Every structure is written in C-alpha cells, then in structure tokens.
Amino acid sequence: MTDIDAIKLSNAQIAWRAAQDIADGAYVNLGIGFPEMVAKYQPPGRQAIFHTENGVLDFGEAPAAGDEDWDLINAGKKAVTLRPGASFFHHADSFAMVRGGHLDVAILGAYQVAQNGDLANWSTGKGGVPAVGGAMDLVHGAKRVAVLTDHVTKTGEPKLLAECSLPLTGVGCVTRVYTSLAVVDIEGGNFVLREKIPAISFDELQAVTGAELKTDGPVADLIVPEL
Amino acid sequence: MDKTIATLADAVADIPNGATVMIGGFGGAGSPVELIHALIDHGARDLTIINNNAGNGHVGLAALIEQKQVRKLICSFPRSADPRAFTVAYKAGEIELELVPQGTLGERIRAGGAGIPAFYTPTSVGTDLADGKPTAEFEGRPYVQERWLKADFALIKAELADPHGNLTYRMAARNFNPIMATAAAVTIAQATTIAPLGGIDPENVITPGIFVNRVVHVPNPQQEEALNRAEAVYP
Numbered sequence: 001m002t003d004i005d006a007i008k009l010s011n012a013q014i015a016w017r018a019a020q021d022i023a024d025g026a027y028v029n030l031g032i033g034f035p036e037m038v039a040k041y042q043p044p045g046r047q048a049i050f051h052t053e054n055g056v057l058d059f060g061e062a063p064a065a066g067d068e069d070w071d072l073i074n075a076g077k078k079a080v081t082l083r084p085g086a087s088f089f090h091h092a093d094s095f096a097m098v099r100g101g102h103l104d105v106a107i108l109g110a111y112q113v114a115q116n117g118d119l120a121n122w123s124t125g126k127g128g129v130p131a132v133g134g135a136m137d138l139v140h141g142a143k144r145v146a147v148l149t150d151h152v153t154k155t156g157e158p159k160l161l162a163e164c165s166l167p168l169t170g171v172g173c174v175t176r177v178y179t180s181l182a183v184v185d186i187e188g189g190n191f192v193l194r195e196k197i198p199a200i201s202f203d204e205l206q207a208v209t210g211a212e213l214k215t216d217g218p219v220a221d222l223i224v225p226e227l
Numbered sequence: 228m229d230k231t232i233a234t235l236a237d238a239v240a241d242i243p244n245g246a247t248v249m250i251g252g253f254g255g256a257g258s259p260v261e262l263i264h265a266l267i268d269h270g271a272r273d274l275t276i277i278n279n280n281a282g283n284g285h286v287g288l289a290a291l292i293e294q295k296q297v298r299k300l301i302c303s304f305p306r307s308a309d310p311r312a313f314t315v316a317y318k319a320g321e322i323e324l325e326l327v328p329q330g331t332l333g334e335r336i337r338a339g340g341a342g343i344p345a346f347y348t349p350t351s352v353g354t355d356l357a358d359g360k361p362t363a364e365f366e367g368r369p370y371v372q373e374r375w376l377k378a379d380f381a382l383i384k385a386e387l388a389d390p391h392g393n394l395t396y397r398m399a400a401r402n403f404n405p406i407m408a409t410a411a412a413v414t415i416a417q418a419t420t421i422a423p424l425g426g427i428d429p430e431n432v433i434t435p436g437i438f439v440n441r442v443v444h445v446p447n448p449q450q451e452e453a454l455n456r457a458e459a460v461y462p
Binding site: 052073099 | 257
C-alpha cells in the first residue's frame with residue numbers, strides 16, 4: 001500500500017489547484033484558515049474580488065507588521081488592506097450577498113463531506129464551546145460551494161463519506177471537493193472523480209474514500225507545482 | 228434637538244438589571260469599548276447581550292462577562308484569540324448561550340428594526356441549529372423560520388455624529404452597528420467626532436438620526452486589539 005503521507009499534496013498545493021478554477025472578476029468568499037491561501041495562487045492575469053462576511057469587498061493582502069489598522073480586518077480578525085474599488089457594508093447587506101446568490105464561489109474547510117453534498121465543518125460533536133460563525137450561511141447561496149480538505153483524517157479515516165457522522169453545516173450544498181489526493185465533483189448524489197495525483201492508483205484512492213467514486217469520462221492527472 | 232450626552236456614565240445610567248443589550252462590533256472592529264466599560268462601572272446585572280462574539284482578553288465584552296453582569300449571550304462565534312472570560316463562565320454554567328448563524332443573527336436584528344416578526348432562510352436547514360423551528364418549502368426548497376431580535380438598548384460605535392444622531396462609521400468597524408441601531412428601544416452611540424448640524428453631507432449618512440437616541444463624544448477611542456496586545460485588564 002502506498003504511503004499516502006509521502007505522496008499527498010500540501011495544503012498550499014490544494015489551495016493552488018482550487019485557485020485555478022476561479023475566473024477573473026469572480027466574487028469569492030474564502031473561509032477562515034486554510035482556504036485563505038487560495039488568494040495567493042490566482043493565475044497571472046486573473047483577479048477575483050474577495051468578500052469577507054464582516055463587511056468588505058475587494059480586500060487585499062495583510063499589511064506589514066506595524067501598519068495594521070484594527071478597523072480593517074477580515075472574518076478571521078486578521079488585518080487586511082484595501083484594493084482600488086473596495087467597498088464597506090453592514091452585516092445584513094453582507095449576508096444578502098451570501099444568501100442572495102451574488103457570490104460566485106464560497107470555499108470552505110471540512111471535517112466530513114458526504115456523497116450527496118452534505119458538509120460537516122463546524123462541530124466535532126464532542127462538547128466544549130460551540131461556535132458556528134458564518135459557515136451555515138455561506139454554504140447556501142453561492143453559485144459554487146467548494147471544499148478544501150485532506151483526503152483522510154490525521155488517523156487515516158476517510159473524510160469523503162456515504163453519510164456524515166458529525167453535526168451538519170449544510171445539506172446537499174457542496175459542489176466540488178479539492179483534496180490532498182484528488183478533485184471530486186458531487187453530482188446526482190455521487191462522488192464523481194475528475195482528477196487524481198498520478199502516484200496513487202484508482203483502487204488505492206477508492207480504498208481511502210468512504211463511498212463509491214464514480215467516473216463519467218477520463219480521469220485527469222492532478223499535477224500541481226512545488227510550492 | 229440635541230441628542231448629545233455629556234458623559235459616558237450619564238449615557239448608560241438608566242440601563243436596568245435584566246436588560247437586553249445589543250453591542251456592536253465584530254471582534255474588536257467597531258466595538259464600543261468605552262460604552263461597555265461605562266456599563267461595567269454602572270453595574271447593571273443579569274443582562275442578555277447580543278454580539279457576534281463573546282469578547283477577547285480582559286477588556287470590553289470579556290470584562291463585562293468577567294464581572295458576572297451577563298446572564299445570557301446571543302452570538303455566532305464565542306471564540307477568539309483569548310476567550311477565557313466566556314469559556315470559564317460557560318463551563319461553570321454561569322452563562323447561557325444562544326448560538327445563531329452569523330447571517331441569521333444579522334437578519335434577525337435587521338428584521339427587529341424593520342418590524343418584521345419572522346422570516347424564512349435557507350441557513351441551518353437540516354442542522355442541529357434548526358431543531359424545533361418551523362420549516363416551509365418555497366419554489367421547491369426548504370427554509371427555516373427565524374424570529375426577529377430586538378433589544379432594550381444598543382451600544383454602538385460611530386466615527387462621525389451630529390446632534391440629531393446622524394452617523395457614519397469607519398471602514399470594517401461598520402459591521403453590526405447600523406442594524407443594531409435600528410433594533411433597540413434606546414440606541415446609544417459613541418462617536419469619535421461630533422460635527423455641527425449640517426456637518427455631515429446627507430449623501431454620506433449611514434445611520435439616519437431617527438434610529439439614534441443618545442450620542443456621546445469619545446475622541447481617540449480605544450481598540451480592543453491594541454488593548455489586548457498591551458495585556459490590559461478592565462476595571
């Protein structure tokens with residue numbers, strides 16, 4: 001059996017792959033943490049407009065240390081900068097953009113994704129202090145809802161499943177999953193394999209996936225630069 | 228008409244025990260730190276607080292919780308870089324939490340201010356946070372019914388105010404402040420600058436003064452993030 005940890009893509013490489021599918025001028029919300037990396041890997045000549053739930057469109061990179069303005073932060077409470085053409089708005093308008101179908105893409109992390117598009121990413125169900133933020137809103141309304149994730153958990157359990165066992169963030173909401181091993185679409189209640197890294201065989205990939213991987217055409221090689 | 232109040236203490240003096248208080252801000256941006264500290268000094272207890280978060284460090288909302296003035300918190304994300312104040316109270320069973328998805332929180336506040344008692348949203352359909360709520364189908368999709376949120380008082384942070392209570396905000400410090408201003412019986416705004424009447428171009432007013440009852444001048448307002456980096460503790 002192939003050692004998955006030795007061949008899998010890094011988080012940066014997963015983010016790079018997701019960035020290739022974002023069109024110039026697309027309105028995009030990136031979830032806190034790992035999905036934020038997508039912004040760095042936009043192909044040359046393309047510039048998406050990034051939305052943050054706390055009321056900014058078209059923000060840019062973090063300022064230099066010492067130049068932070070704490071009235072100008074993103075949803076992760078990190079200082080950001082503005083790009084020419086930026087705008088501010090209040091929370092009701094911000095989530096009108098989210099639920100009203102105005103975002104082209106929302107990209108989130110995941111604990112689990114089910115083959116019907118169910119997403120679990122807000123609660124491990126273990127108690128502690130529950131917190132949901134904007135995740136349950138973001139999975140409804142964006143034209144595409146994509147997930148970035150390791151293909152398996154730290155203990156090697158599949159994260160792509162027939163059904164989620166953890167508390168759901170949304171039902172039937174995910175349209176594409178970018179994992180550390182593959183690109184998988186969710187269509188008609190099935191995982192449809194589009195790309196896989198060349199170092200893993202289809203059978204090996206199926207073995208670490210918790211539901212059947214369908215194909216409806218050739219599966220492309222998932223080729224990502226060293227980052 | 229002049230809605231300006233001389234001191235922070237006067238502005239919050241009639242907030243009673245048991246009041247429901249909306250507090251603006253997202254994390255530290257737009258958090259009316261001076262008004263919250265005035266509420267701590269005033270001492271009202273058993274408060275229900277509505278905020279996106281649950282405070283950070285030992286200032287602002289976190290300090291209000293540490294002073295045991297909060298009975299219930301309605302928020303979307305009770306975590307932060309240093310959420311100890313809330314976490315300790317929550318685990319000790321001293322504070323009740325109503326967890327609301329962020330967009331639903333915003334829309335419930337907007338609905339409260341707009342006189343809309345309930346609305347339907349796709350957010351939370353099929354999740355634990357929809358348990359016990361009515362659902363209905365529209366155009367073939369399921370939606371959850373959510374109810375308005377209103378408050379006795381709102382504490383908000385503005386950049387510029389005039390004596391009629393017309394307000395502007397600064398960058399992403401706007402967030403929940405304008406919608407909370409509409410949803411409270413008494414809205415109290417702290418403002419970095421107070422302009423004379425006519426000093427704000429009507430084209431630029433974000434919150435019309437009809438939604439604002441009191442304005443307090445707080446030049447050079449403190450930033451929660453800066454206070455926490457300096458490890459400040461209030462009181």
